[in-house]
Amino acid sequence: MKRHPQTSLIHATRKAPQFISTVQPPLFRASTIIFNNTDALFNRHWTDDYDYSYGTHGTPTTYTLADQIALNEGGEHCLLAPSGLSAINLVNSCCLSHGDEVWVADNIYGPNMEHLRDLQKRYGIVVKVYDGLDAQSFQPSKQAKLLWLEAAGSVSLEFPDLKGLIKKAKQAGVCIALDNTWGAGLAFNPFDLSDEHLAVDISVHALTKYPSGGGDILMGAIITQDKVLHHRLLRMHALQGIAVSADDTAQVQRSLSSMALRYAQHAKSTQTVLDWLIHQPAFSQVLHPAYPQSAGHQYWLEICQTGLSAGLVSVVFKPEFDMQAVRAFCDHLQLFKLGFSWGGPLSLVMLYQIEDMRHLAHPHLNAGILVRFCIGLEHPEDLIQDIAQALKRMNSP
Known part of the structure; x- marks a missing residue:
């Protein structure tokens, strides 16, 4: 039966074989799925x-x-x-x-x-x-x-x-x-x-x-x-x-296929940054499950026997640093970008007032504004330098 060209664009007379062996599986886009019978x-x-x-x-x-x-x-x-x-x-x-x-x-x-x-x-x-x-x-x-x-x-x-x-x-x-x-x-x-x-x-x-x-x-x-x-x-x-x-x-x-490799690198870089953060005088507290001084560290040891932890680390600024100062710190960061989420190649930063977020008493947390760093895939020494220069400039106009 001879078909109009418009029909042939929808019902092709020839169809290439549907399956070949490839590294990535074929991509199927479908709302309607055709039943054979x-x-x-x-x-x-x-x-x-x-x-x-x-x-x-x-x-x-x-x-x-x-x-x-x-x-x-x-x-x-x-x-x-x-x-x-x-x-x-x-x-x-x-x-x-x-x-x-x-x-x-x-x-x-x-x-x-x-x-x-x-x-x-x-x-x-x-x-x-x-x-x-x-x-x-x-x-x-x-x-x-x-x-x-x-x-x-x-x-x-x-x-x-x-x-x-x-x-x-x-x-x-x-x-x-x-x-x-x-x-x-x-x-x-x-x-x-x-x-x-x-x-x-x-x-x-x-x-x-x-x-x-x-x-x-x-x-x-x-x-x-x-x-x-x-x-x-x-x-x-x-x-x-x-x-x-x-x-x-x-x-x-x-x-x-690369998730485990990336996760391990995020964790390794975060540990490097963490080891530096704990010595900075502007912070009264550094929060990370693998850090012995963090709440719940003993439970992390018990459960995460791989020794792995995600690329997140938070700090609490000492009370003398008010919101204006902490905002200035975040604005002066160059490699860390202000944004929600984490897990990507780009390092992110976000600031929070924990008192406005919690319903129960939290004596394990010091008073002060909290900043969360999401460590990306940049070299950790560059990230450390970025935090250091922002700390120096945070009180600048």
Whole structure:
């Protein structure tokens, strides 16, 4: 049958072979997925490991990345989301209903707390705050359904008592979710934390950070081992229409092979900068889980037996340095750029007033303005020189 040229542009008469062997897997962009026949259409189910029915459910591109992220974190199943926060919100939406109790660490990722407070206001969940350094401060009631862990804590980088908290949650039958962006599946295995095989139920990872590595991709992941829990999350994932870009997925996929190398370099450079920071008289405190003077260091030693830690280090300026002085310090930095996030090649800096962010007493933190450094892939000696010159100039007009 002779076809009009316009039709032939859509239904090609010749088709190149679809699969060749390459270093990187093929990229599949798809909303509509074509079924070979009606049997293929009807003999499928949304719980299939690879449900090729519509682009939001998955393609070989997204499933390939999800499988590798699950493997890296020690899990069995993985769902991808458009950002780390989207992944967190999916967990909250799936696990919490009216009247349920959720426990969050005082140093939890700020937007997660904001989302939970919004759910509390609009849907009647109950938000409880605990001290990650004190497992006894976690006192779940019969209504407790979800415990959020974060290791290390956001901004002030306390490493929590993961074993103590997980044991209590297991005894109470509370689902355990860990924001594992800092550990990236490299510093420790969230699904096997000890000889007792202590494990979280859900690991959430902002692939925006180390897996992407370029500071240019937004993506999140939800990793589980239990298939029933995975299917609960998968159902909510489908109902909310959550999907990720194939092009973004391919970019993260391309970066995965170098993630462990980059993470190790970030950690090594951060240690070099840390060793210098602790001797600077402008700071009353230096915060990093691998530093013995930091809160939770003993828990980091217990869990992170690889000796690895992410490329984040925070400092607390002495009280005599007010906000104007600390802002001047940040403005005088040249290699460190002012911006949120971390895990990319570029070093970043951000300043915080902890008193405005915490709900519980924090005697382990000195008074003063906190600055967080995100150590990139520049040479650490250059970063040290940059901080040194900014300290000298911070009181200059």
